[in-house]
Amino acid sequence: MMTIGIIYGGTREGNTEMLAHYAVQELAAEKIYLRDYSIHSIVDQRHILGGFQNIGDDYNSIIDRILQHDILIFVTPIYWYSMSGTMKNFIDRWSQSLRDTNYSNFKASMSAKKAFVIAVGGDNPYVKGLPLIQQFQHIFDFMGMSFDGYVLGEGNKPGDIRQDEAAILAAQQLNNKLKAYEG
């Protein structure tokens, strides 16, 4: 049996979370809302003596939680044609975990996971959201993770996503797939 962690990058309960709801309903997934935590921007200290300094924020506690799961779903509104800065800050910090001796198994552990992306935007996300999907592909490739699917949806005003029938169908389809994994 596989377990699922969902990482939410939005700053409010909006269309993206509504779409994700269709994908994760009736799943025993652990939900992590990044907006509820303090995660500093990375300071690149790869090449200075002593390497990365310990940062006393919530980042490591979130890493601890996602490392428990077999499947990770990255849920982000499309802000300015990419993931939210909140989610980007979180992922930027992976550079630190990759060098953190307390997480020497970070890459190996991540590489065993399946990844999914759910993203909603207001400006033609089906085309203008594609660089975001390509960025995620490169991210997952680097980590050795398997990019097993994504759902794009369109919405601006709260609730808009309900009009995007194709997105909702795709999210429900993903839900079936995830249920099969969960066993």
Added chain:
Amino acid sequence: MMTIGIIYGGTREGNTEMLAHYAVQELAAEKIYLRDYSIHSIVDQRHILGGFQNIGDDYNSIIDRILQHDILIFVTPIYWYSMSGTMKNFIDRWSQSLRDTNYSNFKASMSAKKAFVIAVGGDNPYVKGLPLIQQFQHIFDFMGMSFDGYVLGEGNKPGDIRQDEAAILAAQQLNNKLKAYEG
């Protein structure tokens, strides 16, 4: 005569800034290092009563400075196949300025500007950096800005960029172009 503002998204003086140096040398450009300022992640309040709340950080002061210039150069290391979270946070906040009555001229003013991008990455940036360029194109298109050029470079360890002769040549070429604009 046109004036130039350079927005640095890196967290240290690294390869990206070194490459940018070739592009901006002998120019009277205003340099803005985002790492020197406090810029909060956006909280999407587009659709709540009262709209965006005023945030008491340094964001507006930077907007005030870039609005003065005719040419903006976005300089960012490629972190995880996109701009740094620091720069993303800055651009995410544009959504707020677009609705800020104190900046009612924001989009019109930005739309008159020329934009350039300089980005350096360590993992095949000439190909894996392309989604970042496409993302910037969408950003500039939305704002009505003219995307007049970009320079990609490769580097990991500090100083690596000096080995990327093609990038340095391209940066010098951009320098010539910018000098012509500056008059």
Added chain:
Amino acid sequence: MMTIGIIYGGTREGNTEMLAHYAVQELAAEKIYLRDYSIHSIVDQRHILGGFQNIGDDYNSIIDRILQHDILIFVTPIYWYSMSGTMKNFIDRWSQSLRDTNYSNFKASMSAKKAFVIAVGGDNPYVKGLPLIQQFQHIFDFMGMSFDGYVLGEGNKPGDIRQDEAAILAAQQLNNKLKAYEG
């Protein structure tokens, strides 16, 4: 009432046509199989005296047919991460129609049309097919056509597409949309 033309770029009745079948069933669409016609590669004669020479192949007769319709669906297998050479040859020739005095209304007429794309590939088309979608977006933008949707599917051996439930659902969804247009 809108009418629909479907342009097939495949060289055999394969997975792509099978997927397209779900999208166009019960529609009075005109089906055009490019493989049944002779269409020469373009010879770029934009800049020579006299311009493009008349080519005695089937190209113009196909243009005559697609110009009758309000909606065009481009159906192509993904060969080497883009449309088939057969379909590319067809589209390359549009450069000729744009300068053909017998088709002085070509661009204006095309710009009034809605466009859809259906494409099936065997090597992770959901990610590696995205440059193809971006190419089509640029093509439609240039012509002023409205890119109203696409369906990607995965399949290698004949019939594989039947296992791609997400693609079939998306094609059925498109079918509903097209029926609404047909009135």
Added chain:
Amino acid sequence: MMTIGIIYGGTREGNTEMLAHYAVQELAAEKIYLRDYSIHSIVDQRHILGGFQNIGDDYNSIIDRILQHDILIFVTPIYWYSMSGTMKNFIDRWSQSLRDTNYSNFKASMSAKKAFVIAVGGDNPYVKGLPLIQQFQHIFDFMGMSFDGYVLGEGNKPGDIRQDEAAILAAQQLNNKLKAYEG
């Protein structure tokens, strides 16, 4: 010492070949102009009894020639935001060579080669040409070839490319790199 083969996909001596000239000058490269040969579109016969039929055109003779070289440069005008149909037809046929028992070493041999791309377009190729570059990356990845660089240039009317100083510099830079390979 490495040898170089250049594959030209254009239909006339235009800006693309002019730009390529800067990259290949003073090199003992073998030049192959696809327009001088008859290369049929592929007919997908992967899954029928007997597989691909022998096609009596010039395709195999060109494969024989490129297999001799260590470095391949693909030179194509950007037609409709991708490679010319002429070049696409050539590459589509690789699917046949991959199954041709007379070329059982095709993929292994290709995988040892370095690849470069030179492409010129008239409509913002520095951004709208990027899906083409991404497509080539996928092609080379599939074949196991090393994608070692590309040069994009802008031009419409014959000779325009001479105004694109950045492209010419990049081509000259590539020329230096290739000379070093040639030893």
